[in-house]
Amino acid sequence: MLSSESKKVNLLAVLTTIAIIVATGMIFFYLPQMTGGSSEVLGESFKIFYIHLPIAFTSYLAFFIVFVAGIMYLRSSNKKWDILARSSAEVGIGFAFLVIATGSIWAKAVWGWYWIWEPRLTTSLVLLLVYLAYFMVRQSIDEPETRARLSSIFGIVGFAAVPLSFLSVRLWRSVHPLMFGESIYGGSGGGLEGPSLILTLLVNFIAFFMLFATLFVYKIQNEELKEQVNDLKQSME
DSSP states (O other): OOOHHHHHHHHHHHHHHHHHHHHHHIIIIISOOOOSTTHHHHGGGGGGHHHHHHHHHHHHHHHHHHHHHHHHHHHHOOHHHHHHHHHHHHHHHHHHHHHHHHHHHHHHHHHSSSOOOOHHHHHHHHHHHHHHHHHHHHHTOOSHHHHHHHHHHHHHHHTTHHHHHHHHHHHSOOOSOOOSSBOTTSOBOOOOOSHHHHHHHHHHHHHHHHHHHHHHHHHHHHHHHHHHHHHHHHHHO
């Protein structure tokens, strides 16, 4: 028999699957065809934007949780916060990889290269490397409390890479499109025109946030099980 908690998690997984299917369907069958101007250059690649942007913000959310959980661990020394931090960091790294992958596909269509050293791509790579280093720190320390404390500090300091990535196209000259706000060099976000574009983007945001929540919960359960096994081993020694 499944516990009530397991049923809720499984229900979330089912709803997430449905949301992803709906979001993907809207991208390919609901969005109007773009014609004229830059659309001839972009082709179908413009649709990647509706995946790329939600994934990017989802990775920011994941690393923000690492930041908050790190603060809470330093205040309380409660290992549940360390579990939350490392679980969110691991899921966030997956999303950060997808950000670079989808961004590179779009870059190939627009700029002719999968990679150029422009501010947004570079800071996105830095963000990914920071949280890969977070796990290198974790794996290099054997003592649990020291590992959790130093990892918390690293997660707090490393969060600076998130606003750096977000603001990069505003702080430096960049060929990366600016959707919202203005650059200090005079460029401004083009925004989205038309309810179908806005609705599609919103549904994809919801779908990817749900995907993060599902993976996050599953990862927490896995980490808690590991903690229980480790505690049992220590009690038997």
